[in-house]
Amino acid sequence: MEKDVQFAFRVEAPLREEFVRTCKSLDRPAGQVLREFMREFVGGHIQPALFAEEPAARYKARLVREGQERS
Numbered sequence: 001m002e003k004d005v006q007f008a009f010r011v012e013a014p015l016r017e018e019f020v021r022t023c024k025s026l027d028r029p030a031g032q033v034l035r036e037f038m039r040e041f042v043g044g045h046i047q048p049a050l051f052a053e054e055p056a057a058r059y060k061a062r063l064v065r066e067g068q069e070r071s
Contacts, residue, residue, distance in 0.1 A: 043063060
């Protein structure tokens with residue numbers, strides 16, 4: 001999936017340092033880990049009042065196709 005926007009936010013320095021250190025110890029890019037967290041959060045909290053069921057189902061189906069979620 002093409003990444004075309006940035007998401008900047010503030011976090012306590014010790015938390016960021018520990019997060020980056022943990023990602024490095026797992027040989028995982030921090031950005032990749034954050035994107036996974038975001039996908040899991042969105043996938044698990046889709047509000048029916050905000051999103052129709054069909055788009056939510058298509059999103060989950062795409063995650064399954066991309067191997068990011070089990071069917």
